[in-house]
Amino acid sequence: MKKFLLATAATALTAGAAMAASHGETVKMGIILGFTGPIESLTPAMADSAELALKEINAAGGILGGKMIEAVRADSTCVDAAGATAAAERLITSDGVAAIMGADCSGVTGAILTNVAVPNGIVMVSPSATSPGLSTVEDNGLFFRTAPSDARQGVVLSDMLNDKGIKEVAVTYTNNDYGKGLSDSFIAAYEAAGGKVTINAPHEDGKADYSAEVAALAAAGGEVLVVLGYTDQGGRGIIQGSLDTGAFETFMLGDGMYGDQLVADLGDAMEGSFGAVPWAEGEGTTAFATMAVDANINPEGAYTRESYDAAALIALAMAAGGEATSAAAAAKMLDVANAPGEKILPGQLGKALEILAAGGDIDYVGATNVELIGPGEAAGTYRDYIITGGAYETESIR
Amino acid sequence: MDILNTLVLLANFVIVPAVTYGSQLALGALGVTLIYGILRFSNFAHGDTMAFGTMVTVLVTWMLQSWGVSLGPVPTALLALPFGIAVTAGLVLWTDRVVYRFYRKQKAKPVILVIVSMGVMFVMNGLVRFIIGPDDQNFADGARFLIGAREFKEMTGLKEGLAIKASQGLTVLTAVIVVALLFWFLNHTRTGKSMRAYSDNEDLALLSGINPERVVAVTWIIVAALATVAGVLYGLDKSFKPFTYFQLLLPIFAAAIVGGLGSPLGAIAGGFVIAFSEVTITYAWKKAAAYLLPADMAPDGLLQLLAVDYKFAVSFVILVVVLLFKPTGLFKGKSV
Numbered sequence: 240m241k242k243f244l245l246a247t248a249a250t251a252l253t254a255g256a257a258m259a260a261s262h263g264e265t266v267k268m269g270i271i272l273g274f275t276g277p278i279e280s281l282t283p284a285m286a287d288s289a290e291l292a293l294k295e296i297n298a299a300g301g302i303l304g305g306k307m308i309e310a311v312r313a314d315s316t317c318v319d320a321a322g323a324t325a326a327a328e329r330l331i332t333s334d335g336v337a338a339i340m341g342a343d344c345s346g347v348t349g350a351i352l353t354n355v356a357v358p359n360g361i362v363m364v365s366p367s368a369t370s371p372g373l374s375t376v377e378d379n380g381l382f383f384r385t386a387p388s389d390a391r392q393g394v395v396l397s398d399m400l401n402d403k404g405i406k407e408v409a410v411t412y413t414n415n416d417y418g419k420g421l422s423d424s425f426i427a428a429y430e431a432a433g434g435k436v437t438i439n440a441p442h443e444d445g446k447a448d449y450s451a452e453v454a455a456l457a458a459a460g461g462e463v464l465v466v467l468g469y470t471d472q473g474g475r476g477i478i479q480g481s482l483d484t485g486a487f488e489t490f491m492l493g494d495g496m497y498g499d500q501l502v503a504d505l506g507d508a509m510e511g512s513f514g515a516v517p518w519a520e521g522e523g524t525t526a527f528a529t530m531a532v533d534a535n536i537n538p539e540g541a542y543t544r545e546s547y548d549a550a551a552l553i554a555l556a557m558a559a560g561g562e563a564t565s566a567a568a569a570a571k572m573l574d575v576a577n578a579p580g581e582k583i584l585p586g587q588l589g590k591a592l593e594i595l596a597a598g599g600d601i602d603y604v605g606a607t608n609v610e611l612i613g614p615g616e617a618a619g620t621y622r623d624y625i626i627t628g629g630a631y632e633t634e635s636i637r
Numbered sequence: 638m639d640i641l642n643t644l645v646l647l648a649n650f651v652i653v654p655a656v657t658y659g660s661q662l663a664l665g666a667l668g669v670t671l672i673y674g675i676l677r678f679s680n681f682a683h684g685d686t687m688a689f690g691t692m693v694t695v696l697v698t699w700m701l702q703s704w705g706v707s708l709g710p711v712p713t714a715l716l717a718l719p720f721g722i723a724v725t726a727g728l729v730l731w732t733d734r735v736v737y738r739f740y741r742k743q744k745a746k747p748v749i750l751v752i753v754s755m756g757v758m759f760v761m762n763g764l765v766r767f768i769i770g771p772d773d774q775n776f777a778d779g780a781r782f783l784i785g786a787r788e789f790k791e792m793t794g795l796k797e798g799l800a801i802k803a804s805q806g807l808t809v810l811t812a813v814i815v816v817a818l819l820f821w822f823l824n825h826t827r828t829g830k831s832m833r834a835y836s837d838n839e840d841l842a843l844l845s846g847i848n849p850e851r852v853v854a855v856t857w858i859i860v861a862a863l864a865t866v867a868g869v870l871y872g873l874d875k876s877f878k879p880f881t882y883f884q885l886l887l888p889i890f891a892a893a894i895v896g897g898l899g900s901p902l903g904a905i906a907g908g909f910v911i912a913f914s915e916v917t918i919t920y921a922w923k924k925a926a927a928y929l930l931p932a933d934m935a936p937d938g939l940l941q942l943l944a945v946d947y948k949f950a951v952s953f954v955i956l957v958v959v960l961l962f963k964p965t966g967l968f969k970g971k972s973v
Contacts, residue, residue: 414946438921438939441946447773447875448658451919451945454650458921459939484649485786485798 265309266302266563268293268553269330271341271351273317278343284540285366286312289340289550291534292588296551299589302558304596310550315342320350327355338553338565339363340546345370345416352382362565362572364553366545369494370420374614381569385545385552385609387517387619389417392494393424395515395621395637396465397432400491403513407435408491409461411452411477413468414441421467421493437461444472449480457486465491470498475505482508490514494621502629509626518622518636519544519607527585527606544606545617551588552576555603558595576611578602638795643928645797649786655916656909657805657874660812663908664867665885666892667819667901668860674836674899675856676737678750683864683889685761688882689728690865691872692769694721695776702778710780710803714869721869726861732757733857741853758883765879774877779803804874815866816905819859823901828855836899884949888915891952895959897966906967915951918942 270289272282293308301307311334313326323342330336339361342348348368356363357379364383365373371390373382400408410426412418418441426436438459442452456464456477464487468474474496481487482505492514502509527547531538538544553568555575560567574580575591580600583591591601603609610618623634665687672680680686697717707713736757740750783806786798823829828851835842835852843849868882875881892911896903922940930936943951959966 440944443946445878445880447871447878447881450650450654451916451948454654454916455919455921455939455941455945457650458924458941460924483782483786483802484800485790486650 264305265307266557267309267311267334267336268550269313269327269334269336269339269341270310270550271313271315271323271327271330271339272343273347274312274314276315276317276319278317281541282343284536284543285343285546286310287534287536288531288540288543288546289366291530291536292547292551292585293554295530295586295588296554296592299592302554302592303561303563306563308554311336313341315344315347315351317344317347320347323347324350324354327351331355331359331361336361337563338557338568340550340553341365343367343542345373345420349373349376349416352376352378356381360565362553362556362569364549364572366549367542370416371424372416372420374616378614380615381565383549383552383572383611383615385548385605385607385617386542387617387621388424388613389421390424391619392421392515392517392621393426394428395623396425396491396493397428397434398637399513399515399623400429400434400463401432405434405462407437407461408463408465409437409456409459409487410439410465410467411442411456411474412439412493413473413495414443417495418467425465425467425493442468442473442477444469446473446476449473449476450484452477453480453484453486456481457484461487463487463489463491465493466496467493469495470501475501478505478509497624497631499631502626502631506629510628511626513623513625513634515621515623518620520620520636521604521608523584523604523606523608530586547585548603548605548607548609551585551605552603552609555583555588555591555595555601558592559601572615573611575601576603576609639928642795642797643925645789645793645795645799646925646928649797649799651916651920653799653801653805655912657808658916659909659912660808661867661871661874661908662885662888662892662912663905664812664815664863664870665889666896666904666908667816668863668867669889669893670896670899670901670904671856671860671863673893674901675832676741676750676853678747678754679890679898680860681751681754681886682732682758682761683860684882684884684886685758685765685879686725686729686861686864687868687871687885688765688877688879689761690721690725690861691868691877691882692765692879693724694718694865694869695769695774695872695877697721698776708779712777712779712804712807712873714776714778714873715807718865718869721865722862725865726858728761729857729861730854733853762879762883769879771879774872776877777804777873802874804870808870808874811866811870815863819863819901822859828852832856887949887956888912888952891956895955895966897968900966900968903966903968910967911952911955914955915948918951919945919948 270286272286274282290310293310297307313330315323342351345368348365362381367386369386369389371388374388410422412422466474478490490512494516497516527544528538556568556571557563559571559575580602581594583601583603585606594601612618622636624631625634669683694714694717697720698714701713780803783801783803786800789799831847832852835847888911892907893904895910896907923936926940927935
């Protein structure tokens with residue numbers, strides 16, 4: 240009897256808490272990013288950008304007749320699936336968040352989605368998980384991302400090679416979800432377009448010596464070496480080793496290899512190498528840049544724009560759905576992100592809320608020209624660059 | 638012409654890297670084998686001793702570089718090396734005094750000393766990370782190449798290029814000098830002879846008046862020097878990162894055991910056996926075969942026995958095979 244009473248009391252309490260969460264004056268949004276781990280230098284600016292969008296909404300009077308949105312940060316660690324799952328678990332059960340902005344790295348994002356978000360029916364919008372695997376994952380319509388899938392990047396890279404008339408390449412990728420996914424999508428696109436991949440070899444990050452990897456790549460040969468790794472990790476080691484032994488002279492670089500330090504360190508040797516990086520241009524990007532600078536955030540920082548858009552989209556979708564729940568947000572996400580409707584730039588979130596409250600329709604453009612396609616991921620624009628005179632030079636935007 | 642091209646190709650991607658790596662392993666394995674021969678235990682802290690010595694050398698190199706000291710084409714690290722050796726010798730002598738001596742007095746079994754050395758390994762591991770951090774550190778300067786791949790092609794008119802990095806030349810040269818010095822010391826000096834006597838038969842050596850503490854101290858100093866030199870050469874040639882030094886423990890032990898634990902000559906041979914096995918087994922022979930075979934027989938596959946990711950597995954396999962079939966190693970060392 241005692242146990243039964245206790246259980247009843249506990250159920251009543253949790254039910255009460257859940258009621259409070261959905262009917263109170265504040266709505267909590269989880270922001271789960273890798274505040275520790277390999278991308279810890281990027282995440283503070285990403286979280287700040289997301290919170291910038293929420294601040295803007297709160298300043299405009301909140302959503303659904305005065306509900307304020309409160310951000311709750313949690314650490315995804317970027318690499319530790321167990322840690323990320325536990326952190327997301329905590330966000331939902333103890334903080335009672337209504338939706339999650341995140342996670343960042345593809346591996347932990349997939350883990351949180353399948354282990355926590357789907358079972359609990361919580362919507363997730365990732366600003367930076369780009370693995371193509373996430374497009375086909377079982378998500379019950381709860382997963383969206385404002386970053387393009389690497390399936391798109393694979394096509395962009397393949398198109399670049401075809402434009403340059405390069406018919407044979409060697410490929411090396413960093414041995415994780417991101418590298419594997421990108422290399423698979425690139426090779427599929429390139430071979431479909433008639434190109435030949437002589438070798439597709441993974442490399443581990445954080446090793447002192449890549450001469451054996453380079454030797455295998457060199458033996459396979461190819462006009463260009465495609466490096467799908469990280470600029471301060473194995474990708475750079477492979478390039479250094481290739482240059483040292485004269486194995487390759489021109490490189491095509493995936494988005495993880497974009498960084499000023501690489502060109503500064505390797506200098507003239509990188510002349511003529513080229514690559515692609517997700518890019519955004521236009522009114523929305525400029526508007527975001529102005530706002531971010533005012534808020535002391537570097538608008539050029541990786542995935543800051545996508546983070547702003549992710550947080551704004553969740554809030555707007557809830558407003559459009561008429562209640563501050565994941566179910567409402569998930570149902571309306573594509574409607575607010577895509578045409579038809581009034582175009583919404585960063586800084587116009589207040590206006591968007593008014594339109595939605597009046598029953599109108601919006602087309603959220605945001606900082607990255609958001610256009611959600613397929614299972615709810617950004618279509619994505621890429622900047623093709625070539626390294627000339629020790630600097631990145633834009634060849635085209637596609 | 639094709640034969641020349643093949644030779645240059647193999648020199649560039651197999652022989653030069655393997656000889657360099659082999660020299661670095663040989664120096665490391667010499668340290669392990671000396672400890673085993675004279676102090677009679679497998680020193681698991683050796684990789685981290687190398688990391689510590691390299692760290693001190695890196696710090697001194699940075700200081701010298703900030704003062705504008707330079708040796709021209711030769712890396713400044715060579716100038717800092719004696720300081721690295723001295724500090725590392727101090728550290729290992731101190732660990733011997735506070736840790737190993739206690740167990741030696743008790744005549745502890747070798748397996749206990751192995752576990753003790755693991756404890757020392759963890760402490761050194763933490764010490765290095767605490768002082769310099771876990772990240773990559775770059776301290777190489779001076780000339781980068783003895784000969785570059787492009788220059789070589791232009792000079793010889795061959796299709797294949799041969800690159801020899803300055804650090805690779807330096808590694809082999811230094812290894813030869815250090816090994817020559819070590820063998821001269823062991824065979825021709827009084828202290829060296831007393832060390833060998835102590836290694837061969839401890840009781841007899843004690844009876845003939847050899848001071849054991851002195852032998853032990855000299856051994857540690859030599860080991861510190863070997864470890865620091867090996868670590869600095871590896872760091873100059875590749876890069877300095879504490880974790881990779883810890884990982885080097887496996888190929889180094891494999892080298893020492895293949896050669897025969899306790900045999901200095903075996904350690905050197907073992908180092909090269911391991912290095913050449915790792916490189917040749919993970920090398921893709923496609924291009925070499927394409928040069929030698931007639932065009933219509935050129936292979937489509939890579940002719941690679943093992944993916945590069947499994948490089949460490951090679952050391953493991955050799956280790957297991959040697960322990961199973963020839964536990965005393967190639968040069969009749971002590972059985973493990």
